[in-house]
Each structure stands twice: as structure tokens, then as C-alpha cells.
Amino acid sequence: MCENEEGTHFHSHYPSFEACVAFHGHACPGLATGYRVATAAMRTLGVARPYDEELVCVAETDACGVDAIQVVTGCTAGKGNLVIHDYGKHVFSFFSRDQDRAIRVRVCQSDMPERSGMDELRRKVFSGTASKEEEAKFRSLMQAATAHILSVPENALLRIRDIPAHPPKKARIFATVTCARCGEPVADAKTRVVDGSRVCIPCAEARSQEGERRTE
Ligand SMILES: [Zn+2]
Numbered sequence: 349m350c351e352n353e354e355g356t357h358f359h360s361h362y363p364s365f366e367a368c369v370a371f372h373g374h375a376c377p378g379l380a381t382g383y384r385v386a387t388a389a390m391r392t393l394g395v396a397r398p399y400d401e402e403l404v405c406v407a408e409t410d411a412c413g414v415d416a417i418q419v420v421t422g423c424t425a426g427k428g429n430l431v432i433h434d435y436g437k438h439v440f441s442f443f444s445r446d447q448d449r450a451i452r453v454r455v456c457q458s459d460m461p462e463r464s465g466m467d468e469l470r471r472k473v474f475s476g477t478a479s480k481e482e483e484a485k486f487r488s489l490m491q492a493a494t495a496h497i498l499s500v501p502e503n504a505l506l507r508i509r510d511i512p513a514h515p516p517k518k519a520r521i522f523a524t525v526t527c528a529r530c531g532e533p534v535a536d537a538k539t540r541v542v543d544g545s546r547v548c549i550p551c552a553e554a555r556s557q558e559g560e561r562r563t564e
């Protein structure tokens with residue numbers, strides 16, 4: 349397995365890849381990539397798993413890898429220290445409040461063997477047109493790609509650089525109000541004003557669709 353400069357197994361400090369698989373539901377290259385990103389970031393920043401919001405992650409994708417980030421780093425959607433801006437990029441920024449340091453981790457497309465064949469098979473498998481043999485081939489290619497990502501040298505997979513350490517604002521506790529339309533409690537900051545009253549976002553969207561229909 350991977351070793352850091354001191355020659356210790358850095359994986360041992362963190363939840364295992366298997367723990368990420370249990371959380372995510374399957375092993376896949378995306379999850380493996382997220383695992384490498386998460387462990388590299390923790391090691392680079394020298395932080396332990398946070399219990400609150402000392403570590404903040406900004407993910408520029410909402411794909412599989414985000415689940416490994418949550419398991420390993422403790423940056424979770426629920427705690428508010430995982431911010432997802434889905435720009436469709438495999439880039440993750442980590443801000444350590446304790447260390448007053450931030451890094452940006454970019455995933456390089458590593459030279460995956462048979463990459464093009466995998467994309468073609470993926471299309472068939474997900475459109476339900478793959479034969480049994482093609483499905484089995486796809487699964488074994490996915491397995492190989494996952495193993496490859498877990499074992500490839502870090503500098504062949506990731507580019508890590510320091511960035512200014514300005515984390516996004518801490519998650520705030522919002523006042524709760526009642527939506528004027530559906531009557532459900534909703535965080536004040538997430539409401540919209542429609543026809544002079546505060547409503548939740550689904551109600552505001554429903555209202556604007558009604559408006560569109562009327563003008564059609
Ligand atoms: Zn996945």
C-alpha cells in the first residue's frame with residue numbers, strides 16, 4: 349500500500365476503502381479517486397478526522413468520489429463542512445481552520461488502460477443493451493480501474509497545491525419560519541417572497557410554473 353515520507357501506512361489512520369464501499373454501495377473508479385484525494389488531503393494538511401468544522405471541503409463535482417470524501421475526512425453534507433459546486437470537475441479544495449492552510453487537489457486523468465473500450469461498454473450497460481459477456485467484461489474493467497487508482501503513485505494521479513486559506517463561511521443556524529403556501533416550517537434564509545408573503549422554494553417554483561401556464 350501507499351507510504352508517506354516517514355514510511356508509515358497513512359491508510360491506517362483513516363477509514364478503509366472498504367468502509368467507503370459500504371457507505372457508497374459499490375466499488376468504482378470514482379470512489380477510489382475520492383479515497384485517494386481524501387487521504388492525500390488529510391496527510392498533506394496534517395489533520396485528523398474533524399468532529400466539527402475545522403476542516404471544510406469544497407467539491408467541484410457531485411460524483412461518486414464525494415462519498416469517500418465524506419467517510420474519510422468527516423466533511424459531510426449534513427454538517428455543512430462539505431460544499432458542492434458541481435462544475436463537473438474532479439477538483440477538491442480543503443480548508444483547515446486549525447492549520448490556517450488550504451490546498452487544492454486536482455485529479456489528473458491517469459493513463460487508464462482500455463479507457464475507450466470502457467466508455468463504450470458503460471454506454472451499453474447503462475442503456476440495457478449489453479450482452480451478459482459485455483456486462484461481465486465491464487465489471488472486470490471497472491474492478492481493474494479501481495485497483496489501478498488505489499495503487500498508482502500519488503503524483504501520477506493528483507496535483508496538490510496551496511491556495512489562500514479563506515474557507516467558506518461557517519454553517520449558520522437559521523431562524524425557522526412557516527411557508528405561507530404549504531404551511532411547512534422552513535429555514536428563513538431559504539424562503540422566497542411571492543405575492544408579498546414568504547414561501548419555501550418548492551412553493552415558489554410551483555407558483556412561477558402556474559404563472560407561466562397562465563401566460564401560455
Ligand atoms: Zn460509484
Ligand SMILES: [Zn+2]
Binds near residue numbers: 531550
Ligand atoms: Zn411551501
